[in-house]
C-alpha cells in the first residue's frame with residue numbers, strides 16, 4: 001500500500017517537473033523573439049512570422065498572450081523600422097506620407113493595399129499603418145508590400161490589450177443606459193459624468209477617436225523619419241477604395257492651392273456628397289474640378305491631407321478636441337475648426353471622389369465604384385492635366401447648430417486623449 005502511494009507520488013512529481021520545464025521552454029521562446037533586435041527587413045519578417053500567438057497559447061493563457069503582444073507593440077513602436085527603404089530611398093519634402101488607420105478588417109485592407117499598389121507616385125510615398133489590433137493576417141499583408149516604403153505603428157492603449165481595464169471596460173464601469181440616480185447609488189466608475197444624452201461610457205465607441213488623435217500626434221512628433229518632413233500627410237482608413245490618380249491629384253491640388261484659395265490649409269480627396277449615380281457626359285468633366293470651403297465633417301472627413309503647419313494649429317486645440325462630448329473624431333475636429341483653430345480649417349476638395357469608404361457608406365459597394373472609376377478612366381478623365389475651380393461654390397461658414405453625438409464624457413477619456421498630446425500626464 002505504502003509502495004503504491006509512493007509510486008503515485010513519484011509520478012506526480014515528475015509530471016510537475018515536466019510541466020515546469022515546458023513552461024520555461026515556452027517563455028524562453030518568447031524572450032528570444034522580443035529581445036531580438038529587429039535589425040533588417042528579413043529578420044523582422046521572420047520574427048513576425050514566428051510570432052503566432054494562436055498557435056502557441058491556448059485561450060487560458062490569455063494574460064501572457066496580451067503581455068507578449070504588449071512587448072511586441074512597444075518594440076515595434078520604439079524601433080520605427082522602415083521596410084523597403086533601401087529600395088526606394090529616403091523621403092523628401094515632395095513625398096506624400098500616407099497614414100492608414102487599421103482595426104481588424106483584413107479583407108478590406110487587402111483591397112486598399114491592392115488599390116494603392118496601382119497608384120501613380122506610390123513608390124515615392126511612405127505608407128504608415130497604424131493598428132489598434134494585432135492580427136497575424138493583417139501583419140502578413142503589410143509585410144508583403146513591395147511597392148513602397150512601409151512602416152507600422154501600434155496604438156498602445158487598445159481594447160485588445162486592455163480587455164478588462166480602462167481604456168477597455170473596467171469591472172466597475174457603469175452600464176451605458178443606467179440612470180444617474182442608480183449609478184450614484186451603485187457607485188460605479190464615472191457615476192457623476194454621464195454624457196449629454198445621459199449615457200455612460202462604452203469602451204468600443206471611444207477607441208476610434210483615441211486612435212485617430214494618438215496616431216496624428218505620434219506621426220508628427222514621435223517618428224524620427226517625419227522629424228524633418230514638411231510635406232503632406234494623407235489620412236486613410238482600412239476600408240477605403242482609392243482611385244489610381246489619388247496622389248497625382250493631391251500634388252496638383254497642392255500646386256494650385258495658392259492661386260485658388262490662399263487661405264486653404266487642407267486637402268480632401270473623398271467628397272462624401274459625391275453621389276455615385278452612373279456617369280452622364282456632364283458628370284465626367286467634373287473629374288478635373290475642385291471646390292473650396294470651410295472644413296466640414298459631413299463632407300470632408302474621407303482622405304484628408306495637411307502638413308505640419310496645419311497640424312500644429314489643430315494640436316493647439318487639444319483641450320477642446322479632447323473634452324468635446326462627441327466620440328467621433330471628425331465631429332470633434334469640426335468643432336475645434338470652428339471654435340478654436342487659428343487660422344480656421346479651410347479645405348480644397350475634389351468634386352469627384354478619389355477615395356470611398358465602403359464601411360460607412362451603406363449605399364456604396366465595390367463594384368459600383370469600380371464601374372464609375374473604370375468609365376472615368378476609359379473617357380480619359382483621371383489624371384486631369386489642369387484642375388479647375390468649380391464655379392459652384394460650396395456653402396461656407398454656416399452657423400448651423402452642431403448636433404453632438406455624446407459618448408465622450410468620461411474624464412478618463414479626456415485625460416487619455418490629452419496625454420497623447422503630452423498636455424497632461426496619464427495616471
Ligand SMILES: *[C@@H]1O[C@H](CO)[C@@H](O)[C@H](O)[C@H]1NC(C)=O
Nearest residue numbers: 049052053054055136137140
Ligand atoms: C497561426 O496558428 C494558427 C493555429 O495553429 C493557424 O491557424 C494560423 O494559420 C497561423 N497563422 C500564421 C500566420 O501562420
Ligand SMILES: *[C@@H]1O[C@H](CO)[C@@H](O)[C@H](O)[C@H]1NC(C)=O
Nearest residue numbers: 091092093094228229230231
Ligand atoms: C524639408 O523642408 C524643411 C523646410 O521647410 C527643411 O528644414 C527640411 O530639411 C526639409 N527636409 C527634407 C527631408 O528635405
Ligand SMILES: *[C@@H]1O[C@H](CO)[C@@H](O)[C@H](O)[C@H]1NC(C)=O
Nearest residue numbers: 111114115241242243370373
Ligand atoms: C481596389 O481593389 C479591389 C480588390 O482587389 C478591386 O476589386 C478594385 O477594382 C480596386 N479598385 C480600384 C479603383 O483600383
Ligand SMILES: *[C@@H]1O[C@H](CO)[C@@H](O)[C@H](O)[C@H]1NC(C)=O
Nearest residue numbers: 174175176177178179182199
Ligand atoms: C439597458 O441595456 C440592457 C442591455 O443592453 C438592456 O437589457 C436593458 O433593457 C436596458 N435598459 C433600459 C432601461 O433601457
Ligand SMILES: *[C@@H]1O[C@H](CO)[C@@H](O)[C@H](O)[C@H]1NC(C)=O
Nearest residue numbers: 090223224225226227228229
Ligand atoms: C534633420 O535635419 C537636420 C539638419 O539637416 C539634421 O542635422 C538632422 O539629423 C535631421 N534629423 C533627422 C531625424 O533626420
Ligand SMILES: *[C@@H]1O[C@H](CO)[C@@H](O)[C@H](O)[C@H]1NC(C)=O
Nearest residue numbers: 230264265266307308309310
Ligand atoms: C504648409 O501648409 C500651409 C497651409 O497650407 C502653407 O502655408 C505652408 O507653406 C505649408 N508649409 C510647407 C513647408 O510647405
Ligand SMILES: *[C@@H]1O[C@H](CO)[C@@H](O)[C@H](O)[C@H]1NC(C)=O
Nearest residue numbers: 363364365366367368369371
Ligand atoms: C452593387 O451595386 C451594383 C450596382 O448598383 C448592383 O448591381 C450590385 O448588385 C450591388 N452589389 C451588392 C453586393 O450589393
